[in-house]
Amino acid sequence: MNFWLAVFRQTGRNLRQTWTSQFMTFLTVSLSVLIFAFFYLIYTNAIGTGDKLRNNLTLVVFLEDDPGPEMQEQFKRKIKNFDTMKSIRFVSSEEAYQRFAEELGENSDVLDDMPRDFLPASFEIVPLKSLSGYNQIKLFSQYLASLPGTEKVQYGQEWVERFHYFTRLLTIVVFLSGTLLILTATFMVAYTIRLTILSRKAELELLKLVGATNSYIRTPFLIEGILQGLMGSVIGLSSLYGLFRWISNHFTGPGILNLFQFNFFSLPVVCIIIFGSILLCSIGSYTSIRKFLLI
C-alpha cells in the first residue's frame, strides 16, 4: 500500500465517522458559494451591460442659435480640446426638423404650421471608449455646458446616474458576499476539522505511537478541507447554473430581461471560483491542523 492509498483510506474513515458535521459544513460552503456567485454573476452582467451602453453613448449639445460654418469649426475644436472623440456631427435646425418629420411619419402634418427652424441646432458627440467612467462623462458634459452658445447637454443623465449607483451597490454586495464566503469557508471548515481532531484524539495519539509520520496523520485532514471546497463550490455553482437556466427559460419573450443579454460565467471564471473555494477551505483546514494537531 502506498502513501496516497493509505491516506485516502484514512480520509474515508474520517468522513464516515463525522459525516453529520461534514455534511453541514458542505451545505454551508455550497450556500456561501451560491450567494457569492449569484451576486457576482449579476455584477459581471451589469458591468457588461454598462459597457455596451457606454459604447452607444451619445451626448447631444443643443445650441442657442444655428451657428455658421466657422463657428461650427470653433465648436468642434473646443470639443476636441477636451479629448479625442469617436465622432462629432452637426445637426442643423433644418435637419432636426426633417428628422422629426420622418419620425412622426403619417402624423407629420402636425408640423405644417410650425416654422422650419423651431428645433434647435445641435452637435451629436460620440466619445471614445476611454471616456467611459461616470465621473468622466459628467465632467465632459459640464465642460460642454460651459461652452458659450450651449443651451443644454443631454445624454440620459438620470439613467446613467442610476445605473452608476446600481453597479456601486452591487460592488458592495459582491464584496460582502465574498467576505461571507471567506468567513464561512475558512471558519466552518476549521471548526469541523477541529471537531474531527478532538473526536479522534485517542486514535491520533495511537497513530503517533505506532510510527505514523506527520504527513500520514495530517494529510487526510487537509484532503477533507480540499474536498469540502471542491464539492461545496461545484454544488453551489451547479445550483446557480440551474437557477440561471430556469430564469432564462421562463423569462423568454418580450420583457425587461430581454433588454439585456445575460451570460453565465466563462470557464476560466468557474475554475477560479472553484480554486478559490478549495484554497479557502484548505486554509481553514490547515489552521486547525496547526493549532490542534500538535505532533
Add this chain to the structure above:
Amino acid sequence: MGKQEITSNQEFPGNTMIEMIKVSRSYPPDIQALSDISFSVKTGEMLFIIGKSGAGKTTLLKLICNMELPTKGLIEVAGYNINMLKGKDLAHLRQKIGVAYQDFKLLSERTVAENIAIAMEVSYKKPRAIRQRVYDLLEQLQLSGKHDTITCELSRGEQQRVALARSVANSPRLILVDEPTGNLDAYTTEKVMDLLNRQNKTGATIVIATHDTSIYESGNKRVLELQDGAIHSLTIRNG
C-alpha cells in the same frame, strides 16, 4: 554521533538494542519514578522487568519507546539517541518498536482486525498482507472468531491479546510488553508466551514488564528487578 536518519525498511545492525545510562525520571512535585537506571539489552535478547506495583516498570517501558522523556540520562535504541529523534526519523524508529500497553490503548469503536491492522497500515503494508497477518495472529491468540468484533465488546483478557497482536503485527525488531498475562488463564498465557518466543526466535528483542513469575521462571532469561525506581538486581534465572 552524527546526523541520525532512519528509513522505514532499515534493519538495526549492531549487538546492542537498548542502552540506558544513568536514566532518571521524576514527576512534579517531587515524585522520583526512576533514578540512575543503567543497563543494556542485546539484540535478540528477551529481558524481564519485575518489581512491585509502582516500582517504575511501566515508566521504564515508556521511556524506551519515547512516549515519555527522561529527566536526565541517555537512552539509545538500536544505536540512536531516541530522545533526539524527531519527525520522520522518530516515526520510522517507532514502526520498528511494537508496544503492548498496560491500558491496551485500543480504539474502542473499531473492530479487532482494524485495531491490529493499524500498526501495519502506517508502514504502508499491502492490504492483502495485512489481512493475512491479522488472520494468522488472531488464530495464534485464540481470537479467530473475533475478527469483526468491536473491541469494546471484548473481555479484558481478549483486549489484552488484541493489544499484544497489534504490537507484533508489523514484525518489529523491538517489542515492549507491559503485563501481557495479567488477565489471562494458564492456557492462554502459554499461547501468548509461545507467540512472544516465536518473535524472539526470529531475532526480535523483547522486554516484558510483569508480575507473573510463571513466565520468567521457566527460561534461561535475564531478569531485572526494580525497587522504588532503582535497579535492585539484574540476574539470570535458570528454569
